[in-house]
Amino acid sequence: MSSKLVKIALAGEGGQGVQSVAEIIAEAANQAGREALYIPNFGVEQRGGVSIAFLQIDDEKIAAPKFVKGDIVVALSDRAVVRTQQYVGPNTLFVYDTSIEEVEEYLPKNAKKVMGIPALEISKNELHPRVFNILIMGAVIGATGVVTLEQAKNAIEKKLGYKFEQNPKLRDLNFAALEKGYALAQQA
Numbered sequence: 001m002s003s004k005l006v007k008i009a010l011a012g013e014g015g016q017g018v019q020s021v022a023e024i025i026a027e028a029a030n031q032a033g034r035e036a037l038y039i040p041n042f043g044v045e046q047r048g049g050v051s052i053a054f055l056q057i058d059d060e061k062i063a064a065p066k067f068v069k070g071d072i073v074v075a076l077s078d079r080a081v082v083r084t085q086q087y088v089g090p091n092t093l094f095v096y097d098t099s100i101e102e103v104e105e106y107l108p109k110n111a112k113k114v115m116g117i118p119a120l121e122i123s124k125n126e127l128h129p130r131v132f133n134i135l136i137m138g139a140v141i142g143a144t145g146v147v148t149l150e151q152a153k154n155a156i157e158k159k160l161g162y163k164f165e166q167n168p169k170l171r172d173l174n175f176a177a178l179e180k181g182y183a184l185a186q187q188a
Helices: 018-031 076-085 119-125 129-144 149-166 169-188
Strands: 006-013 033-042 050-058 072-075 093-097 111-115
Touching: 006 018, 006 076, 006 111, 018 033, 018 129, 018 149, 050 076, 050 149, 072 076, 072 129, 076 169, 093 129, 119 129, 119 169, 129 149, 129 169, 149 169
Parallel strands: 006 072, 072 093, 093 111
Antiparallel strands: 006 050, 033 050
């Protein structure tokens, strides 16, 4: 576990669940006794606009609510790739979904590393489209180490436990998606 400040920006279209992913990671960090600051940004149109979640996690109090460059920037749509350029710097790990079409020319040239993961494809073919965002969450945790898999599972349980009680299969699906995303980030 790193003790330094980690700055994360997650961006996607409204409805892709980037805000709930940021919330769950913040919750997991809090449960682990770390400081977490989460700021949602919905863009102009609530539905159909690019939604960005800004998340900072540290062991100490977080000084500034906003940041200029992220340590990890995740873009889940073509518009999100373009929109997040400003948060990418020489120390940024830029993660995008490989199912986004014709986006290569827009991928940041100044990032430390650009990592494409087939999140949508895997969630559609192997798991369930609804756990796409949890797979992304796993990748973020795998790449940053801000919380452990166990802490992430506890936070998911806390947020979605009521759904799991109605359908226990959902728990397995969500945890499988989390582990898959985590493994993908570790391999990259």
